[in-house]
Amino acid sequence: MSISYHPPASDALALDVRGLSVEFPTRKGVLTALSEVSLTIRRGEILGVVGESGAGKSMTGMAVLGLLEPPGRVASGEIRIGGRRTDNLSEAEMASIRGSMVGAIFQDPLTSLNPLFSVGQQLIETIRLHSSLSRAEARARAVELLKQVGIPGAEERIDHYPHQFSGGMRQRVVIALALAGNPQLIIADEPTTALDVSIQAQITALLRKLCREHGTGVMLVTHDMGVIAETADRVAVMYAGRVIEIGPVEEVLSRPKHPYTRGLMGSIPALGARVERLAQIDGAMPRLNAIPTGCAFNPRCLEAGSRCRNVRPVMVAEGQGSVACLVHDGGVQ
Amino acid sequence: MIAFLVKRVGNAILVMLTVAFFAFLIFRFLGDPVEMMVNESATQVERDELRSRLGLNDGFLVQYLRFVTNAAQGQFGLSWRNQQNVITLIGERFPATFELVIIATILSLAIGIPLGVFTAIGRGRWWAEGLQFSSIVGVSLPSFFVGIILILAFSVSLGWLPGYGRGEVVQLGWWSTGLLTPSGRAAIVLPALSLSLFQITLVMRLVRAEMLEILRADFIKFARARGVKRRALWFRHALKNCLMPVVTLTAMQVGNLIAFALVTETVFQWPGMGMLFMQAVTFVDIPVMAAYLCIVSFIFVTLNTFVDIAYAVIDPRLRAA
Structure with missing residues (x-):
């Protein structure tokens, strides 16, 4: 394993993932869902993670949370949250990390909240799990959290049940719950996908504001480039379980280095531009049991050469980011 | 509403x-x-x-x-057998059946719910699968057979518990209760257990199925992501979401229990309404049979109506509707 991409090892990192591989043992053999994923998130920084469905975006988030669905397991690599190694912890130890060091926001706020408990009960439960506050103190903190996420009339709303909130308000409650234990890192898995477009902007703005104020690192998993452009500081592009490009958001969006990233950018319609047909990348992402040798993208890549079919590209520094592409690492032939 | x-x-x-x-x-x-x-x-x-x-x-x-x-107005006439007022006859027997059914219901919930949770969270382990398998036996065994086996084991062979009768009773107004005397409490154990065995397995299988479904829900995953411990996850977050069908089942089954009690009461010589009915059938005492039919149906129908109200109490989403 040669890692050309060396992030600074520092406690200032909210998340430090190195060489993470996740495997699913099945009857037909072991499927590698994530392969050698490395990425870092600083405190107060938002890292967007993009890719097609099945690229491993959500899987990376779940692995960090220690919530991989069995039989999935971390096969190799290291995960550090706030400087503490977490990939080798027991389920009980991991449970005390979740909520206090790493929080989560999931896609659908309707199904994320337990319908039979008021939002106050769920907030107070979470706060008390991660602090020694009394019930009354926890309630005061819960009201404060609801105010922070912009819920009007928080003192009354705290006793309401999830079904009494609108979709956007519910996602605010979910964000309040994610923040309740003061985590250093939040995994936001498609946090705006289930919301109206008008609400999406409010939620991403709120997320951005809160992560700046609290110094919380955010892993923003999404397939929506627009959300990335508005919200993220840096962006990681994933393909077939690997990170293929990572860098500052302006650089990746305006000067993508990987052919796949360029293809992704090309497929976004520009507002006001009249085009007959959107650009698309021919072919489909390979299934986990049929990932090509060499570069996983080579069958679809317009620039691929003979070397791409045999040599697996590794991340190399390029500009302010890094890219895993032989075009930038010794040529394709 | x-x-x-x-x-x-x-x-x-x-x-x-x-x-x-x-x-x-x-x-x-x-x-x-x-x-x-x-x-x-x-x-x-x-x-x-x-x-x-x-x-x-x-x-x-x-x-x-x-x-x-x-x-x-509770007037069902006179019993043809002993010229007593039918409603008085049933009133005398009702407390015995009621206590038996209530104890059996409590047993079925107190044993069935935890067993359901454990078989759900231990799915795939030998003890959970073993319990699940043996619950089939509980569902399949006829009530009178269970009663006879219980009497044979705990009353005849071991001599721990009485196998028939209701023990000493205490009169509280018109209500006679066996729950306040040691012999009354000992006497109710075997018939209540025999009556509830079927319910226990029913509740257990229902809770297991519901739990397996709920544990896959997003809010359980999100609760885990918030750091909720497994015990609270199972018994607080998941279990409460399973209780709705359990309430329905229990309320419906109380009616069934009263009907099943007929067999259990006969096996254990329990002086309740079921035994009264059996005697009435033997003597073709039609006013008693008609009254029994009406009263048992009344209990059934009342329970079903209350189930709907109980829904609204458990699930806040239904309160406004």
Whole structure:
């Protein structure tokens, strides 16, 4: 394993993932869902993670949370949250990390909240799990959290049940719950996908504001480039379980280095531009049991050469980011 | 909500009227009441006189309405066997059956719910699969057989618990309770266990199925992501979401338990309504049978109506609707 991409090892990192591989043992053999994923998130920084469905975006988030669905397991690599190694912890130890060091926001706020408990009960439960506050103190903190996420009339709303909130308000409650234990890192898995477009902007703005104020690192998993452009500081592009490009958001969006990233950018319609047909990348992402040798993208890549079919590209520094592409690492032939 | 309640109560009344109709048919047309009541040597004049005194010459509808009116006031006439007021007879026996059914229900919930949770969270482990398999036995064994086995094991062989009767009872007003005396408490164990075995397995299998479903829900995953510990996850977040069908099942099954109690009471010589009914059948004591039918149906229908109200109490989403 040669890692050309060396992030600074520092406690200032909210998340430090190195060489993470996740495997699913099945009857037909072991499927590698994530392969050698490395990425870092600083405190107060938002890292967007993009890719097609099945690229491993959500899987990376779940692995960090220690919530991989069995039989999935971390096969190799290291995960550090706030400087503490977490990939080798027991389920009980991991449970005390979740909520206090790493929080989560999931896609659908309707199904994320337990319908039979008021939002106050769920907030107070979470706060008390991660602090020694009394019930009354926890309630005061819960009201404060609801105010922070912009819920009007928080003192009354705290006793309401999830079904009494609108979709956007519910996602605010979910964000309040994610923040309740003061985590250093939040995994936001498609946090705006289930919301109206008008609400999406409010939620991403709120997320951005809160992560700046609290110094919380955010892993923003999404397939929506627009959300990335508005919200993220840096962006990681994933393909077939690997990170293929990572860098500052302006650089990746305006000067993508990987052919796949360029293809992704090309497929976004520009507002006001009249085009007959959107650009698309021919072919489909390979299934986990049929990932090509060499570069996983080579069958679809317009620039691929003979070397791409045999040599697996590794991340190399390029500009302010890094890219895993032989075009930038010794040529394709 | 009020319109809904009115509709439910209206349905309940309709069902009760139908049941009363069948009870009336039994009462009126199963054999000739006059033949049953009079002395064999009674003259035709005496018979005709009794017939008109009982109102048996009135029209069908008039008789039915009279029956319903009386039944609604708890008047089911006299037992043909011992000339006692039927409602008094049933009133004397009701506490025994009620206590048996309540204890059996409590047992089925107290044992069935935890077993359901454990078999769900331990799925794939040998002990959970073993329990799940043995629950099939519980569902399949007939109630009287379970009763006999229990008597054989704990009463005859081990001699730990009494195998028949109700023990000493204490009179609280018109209510006689066996729960306040040691012998009464000992006597209720075996019949209650025998009666509840089927319910235990039913509750257990239901809770298991519901738990397996709920544990896959997003809010469980999100609760884990918030750091909720496994115990709270299972018994607080997941279990509460499983309780709705359990409430339905339990309330419905209380009616069934009263019906099943007939068998259990016979096996254990338990002096409840079921035994009274069995005796009434033997003696063709039709007023008692009609009254039993009406009262058991009334309990059934009332419980079902309360289930709907209980839904609203458990699930806040239904309160506004």
